[in-house]
Amino acid sequence: MVSTPSSPSAPRPPFDPADPLGLDDLLAPEDLAVRDTVRGWAADRVLPHIADWYERGELPVIRELARELGALGALGMSLEGYGCAGASAVQYGLACVELEAADSGIRSLVSVQGSLAMYAIHRFGSEEQKREWLPRMAAGEVIGCFGLTEPDHGSDPAAMRTRARRDGGDWVLDGRKMWITNGSVAGVAVVWARTDEGIRGFLVPAGTPGFCAPEIRHKWSLRASVTSELVLDGVRLPADAVLPEAEGLRGPLSCLGHARYGIVWGAMGAARSCFETALEYATSREQFGRPIGGFQLTQAKLADMAVELHKGLLLAHHLGRRMDAGRLRPEQVSFGKLNNVREAIDICRTSRTILGANGISLEYPVMRHATNLESVLTYEGTVEMHQLVLGKALTGLDAFR
Structure with a gap:
């Protein structure tokens, strides 16, 4: 038997075509504030220009956008400390919705910066590495990239050919990475390589001799995004370039x-x-x-x-x-x-x-x-x-x- 309420129920809210399930009811005011801030930024800074950037196959203001996203707290936003916003996972997700509603290339810029490059340093880096890189990356002053995929090894990273060998107190890296978002504009690359002790991660600053990142052209997808190859030819790095807490895949x-x-x-x-x-x-x-x-x-x-x-x-x-x-x-x-x-x-x-x-x-x-x-x-x-x-x-x- 179904009981009936003793007092009249509150009036039902009107049906909202933009939110038919009433999902906004699941969000706290601070969640909505994050969403609306990122939505407003994208509407102002991306949407008026994105069709032109896409047609031209370039993102000409990527460094400017990175600094603006840093000011919003959108870079590494779910990480704690070192200038990062320390936002919740849900808030980061809401930001991703708004960024990709503008364009996948913009969300990729933020994802690679925060969830790959910064996350790798935050989780696996030394305290010195975190202090050196994370505050500048969180501010958008330094862009990062993440080198895992290779020309012949995408879904099978365990078969990577990029190698790092010890030479005295240094590491020497040789290999190639492919389809690397942010590569040619990155100030630091997180590069994964095979060593005698297993797969390790290395921080490779832009400008290191033997390292270059030529941009990949002729894409018909993610055209408003910087995509590059990473070439490592006898790249010599000091011992403290390795991420100390990352071993294996x-x-x-x-x-x-x-x-x-x-x-x-x-x-x-x-x-x-x-x-x-x-x-x-x-x-x-x-x-x-x-x-x-x-x-x-x-x-x-x-x-x-x-x-x-x-x-x-x-x-x-x-x-x-x-x-x-x-x-x-x-x-x-x-x-x-x-x-x-x-x-x-x-x-x-x-x-x-x-x-x-x-x-x-x-x-x-x-x-x-x-x-x-x-x-x-x-x-x-x-x-x-x-x-x-x-x-x-x-x-x-x-x-x-």
Whole structure:
């Protein structure tokens, strides 16, 4: 038997198409403040220019943007101390949504800086390394990059060929890294190399003899992002260039897990931008004498997109609360990255169909987000790798080899 309340219930809030599940109710005022601050910055500094940057295939003001993001506290924002904001995992996730709603390249700049380069130094570096690099990186004065992927070894980093050998009291590095975000503008590179004692991480300052970072051109995705190759030819480093607390693959993989968490949120930002564009277009574009949003097939598309978008945001929020509680597992990050990027791409493609031919124009963000997400789908772990991570967790059987 269902009981009825003795007093009238409070009036239900109106349905909000921008927040159909009422997810904002899960956020504290300080969470909303972070989100709104980053959203306002992106609207002012990125959105008016991003189509032009994308078309030109460059991010000409990357150093200026890095300093502004540092002033916002967005670089290494979930790290503690050394000039970092010490924000919650959920707040960092909300920032990633707003950055990627502007462009995946901007979120990648922040993710690589904070979740890869700074995180590696913060977690595995010496106190001297942390004091030397982290405050300047948090302020955006120094940009960092993360060198793990190689030309012939992406999903299998254990097979890397970059080597570091001891020579007296120094280390000497030889090898190449590929598809490195921020590479050619970085003041310091976190480079992972094979040594006689196993895989180790090294801090390579820009300008070190034998080290260069030529930019990769002719990209059709993440065009408003700096992507480079790292070339190490007899790079000599002092003994204190090694990250002392990182030994084996567990070091770089833990950094990747932190970066993947940001992608779980960020992909929903790109999806949200496309959905909002499609919804606005559907209510203003007329065919056969009325708005196309009044046709059943268009409404079905919009409904399905809204469901997957807000399910993805709810999943990201859940994982963020688990991270803040110290209970987030790598398999759960794979769950989020696999689902949210895959659904984000589908939302972008469906949005393109609603816009018709206009969907391929840079006057709208849809095609730009769709092509960017093709990179997001495979970096920080391909679909297949995350499927196998979950498959192993579910069955207890390792199918990687």
